[in-house]
Amino acid sequence: MLKMYFFRKQDPNRPTNFNLKVMHYINALAIIMFLGGILYKLINWFILSGK
Template sequence: MDDKKNRNSLKDYFQVGEVFSYFIRVFGKRDPGKPTSFNLRMMHGINKISIVVFLLAVFYLIIKRFI
């Protein structure tokens, strides 16, 4: 029975809570309690650009497929 509890279920593989919390950190308000640096700001800026380009590409492929 304990062996069954330790296995990952299909539900565990599709949890996206950490992903959405990262999007909120990157696109949302900054936490004033956390230190910031130039490198961190640049990393988040590049991540914003890559996320937007990826979503635009997915949107384009979906539109291309159905139209």
């Protein structure tokens, strides 16, 4: 049976890993920068190039 690991409680006995936290921070930052770049390009193409 498939278990839903996304909604499980955090294990209090598991130690926190600094490298994992940094990896998630960098991943979130990269996603935000990517979406910001797409938004910039869309604004540049459709709004600022009104010829």
